Amino acid sequence: MKIYNSLTDKIEEFKPIKENEVTMYVCGPTVYNYVHIGNMRPVITFDMVYKYFKYLGYKVTYASNFTDINPKIITMAKEMGITEREVADKFIDAYLKDLESYNCSNIDERPTVIEHLDDIFTFIKKLIEKDYAYEKDGDVYFRVNKIKDYGILSNQNILELESGSRVEIDDKKEDPLDFALWRKTTEGEQFLSPWGKGIPGWHTECVVMINSIFGNKIDIHGGGVDLKFPHHENEIAQSMALNNNHLANYWMHNGHINVNGEKMSKSLGNFILAKDFIKMHDANIIKIALFKTHYRLPLNFTDELFNEANIINDKIKNGLKQANIYLNTNQIDNNFNIKDTTFEEYMNDDFNTPNVISYLIELVKNLNSELRNNGNNIVNITKKIVTITSVLGLKYDLPKWEKDDFENYNKWQEYRNLKNFEKADMYRKKLIEKNII
Numbered sequence: 001m002k003i004y005n006s007l008t009d010k011i012e013e014f015k016p017i018k019e020n021e022v023t024m025y026v027c028g029p030t031v032y033n034y035v036h037i038g039n040m041r042p043v044i045t046f047d048m049v050y051k052y053f054k055y056l057g058y059k060v061t062y063a064s065n066f067t068d069i070n071p072k073i074i075t076m077a078k079e080m081g082i083t084e085r086e087v088a089d090k091f092i093d094a095y096l097k098d099l100e101s102y103n104c105s106n107i108d109e110r111p112t113v114i115e116h117l118d119d120i121f122t123f124i125k126k127l128i129e130k131d132y133a134y135e136k137d138g139d140v141y142f143r144v145n146k147i148k149d150y151g152i153l154s155n156q157n158i159l160e161l162e163s164g165s166r167v168e169i170d171d172k173k174e175d176p177l178d179f180a181l182w183r184k185t186t187e188g189e190q191f192l193s194p195w196g197k198g199i200p201g202w203h204t205e206c207v208v209m210i211n212s213i214f215g216n217k218i219d220i221h222g223g224g225v226d227l228k229f230p231h232h233e234n235e236i237a238q239s240m241a242l243n244n245n246h247l248a249n250y251w252m253h254n255g256h257i258n259v260n261g262e263k264m265s266k267s268l269g270n271f272i273l274a275k276d277f278i279k280m281h282d283a284n285i286i287k288i289a290l291f292k293t294h295y296r297l298p299l300n301f302t303d304e305l306f307n308e309a310n311i312i313n314d315k316i317k318n319g320l321k322q323a324n325i326y327l328n329t330n331q332i333d334n335n336f337n338i339k340d341t342t343f344e345e346y347m348n349d350d351f352n353t354p355n356v357i358s359y360l361i362e363l364v365k366n367l368n369s370e371l372r373n374n375g376n377n378i379v380n381i382t383k384k385i386v387t388i389t390s391v392l393g394l395k396y397d398l399p400k401w402e403k404d405d406f407e408n409y410n411k412w413q414e415y416r417n418l419k420n421f422e423k424a425d426m427y428r429k430k431l432i433e434k435n436i437i
């Protein structure tokens with residue numbers, strides 16, 4: 001199994017910390033609004049990563065947080081005329097619904113900031129004790145220049161960053177690169193800390209959650225490429241300070257999403273909420289559209305891409321429906337999971353899903369030809385397709401027939417053979433209603 005590691009910029013052999021176990025963490029949403037389909041790329045990508053490790057037989061523990069304390073939530077609470085907790089709860093619920101409707105709910109741990117406040121205080125205190133952080137007028141900042149390899153993830157060095165104009169001068173900080181671990185607030189939700197009332201900085205919550213859920217290091221840390229700097233860089237800096245490690249052995253980043261060549265944004269009107277998208281399309285469509293491009297590459301959402309994904313989805317769906325008739329009429333169990341070496345070869349190459357999608361299309365073609373010729377490989381190919389699609393998180397129903405279904409199916413065939421099309425049609429309709437043909 002080879003993974004591209006953003007930390008080293010190399011394709012590396014995956015070696016878990018504990019044999020046969022994988023620990024992974026992916027930065028979750030700030031819960032102040034509904035998420036858009038661009039936000040679904042990390043969700044879908046790391047769901048596939050999770051499912052593939054499971055397929056390989058690893059015990060996987062997957063954590064993804066909710067940023068439920070944040071200035072954006074304070075602003076939204078004011079706008080909506082409700083409390084920050086009400087805002088956070090509302091959008092946590094909405095996000096959980098999105099995960100459900102996109103078949104991406106396999107997250108084992110979903111920590112929130114509010115339940116980790118004490119851990120955050122302890123963590124910041126340790127940083128201050130070790131002189132990696134300092135308090136200034138109720139704020140606490142991290143001393144970036146104490147971290148020798150700061151910039152390792154985003155391939156920048158401290159000198160460049162110091163002289164760059166990207167960092168705004170802030171009077172309270174000793175150095176413009178320093179970032180807030182704790183911030184004094186005078187409005188909205190405030191929490192009492194050893195440094196007075198305020199809220200924690202965003203960069204500190206993920207490290208604290210990882211440390212308290214998994215211990216001081218995990219196998220895989222994931223997120224969108226836009227989080228590399230400063231968020232992930234700052235997570236690493238804190239982990240270097242307290243634990244002298246880079247927090248995760250493998251850092252994985254998925255590429256951007258554009259819509260028709262433009263960045264998705266509210267002002268451009270190409271902003272599609274995940275919950276609205278799913279009303280019009282099957283979740284399979286967006287997944288196939290995403291998997292046709294390697295997860296690390298930028299991706300452009302176009303109507304053409306969705307049409308292609310739609311066609312591929314229909315091909316798989318129809319092939320499996322035909323195969324399911326064969327399975328049921330031959331009383332073959334459809335509950336299977338098998339190993340497929342070609343699939344593994346592609347996936348072990350840093351999750352090469354574009355190759356997997358081409359391979360799936362090929363398998364469906366073979367399946368159709370086997371079905372036409374009543375060949376010997378129908379079950380075997382069906383098993384492969386079912387296994388691969390389920391690892392990709394694609395959902396296809398292969399219902400087990402009930403007694404009625406067999407009767408209706410046999411009657412349909414009988415009347416068709418008798419050329420009694422009126423009666424045959426009656427049974428056909430029943431079968432279509434139950435999604436059998």
Ligand SMILES: [Zn+2]
Pocket residue numbers: 026027028206231235
């Ligand atoms: Zn994070």
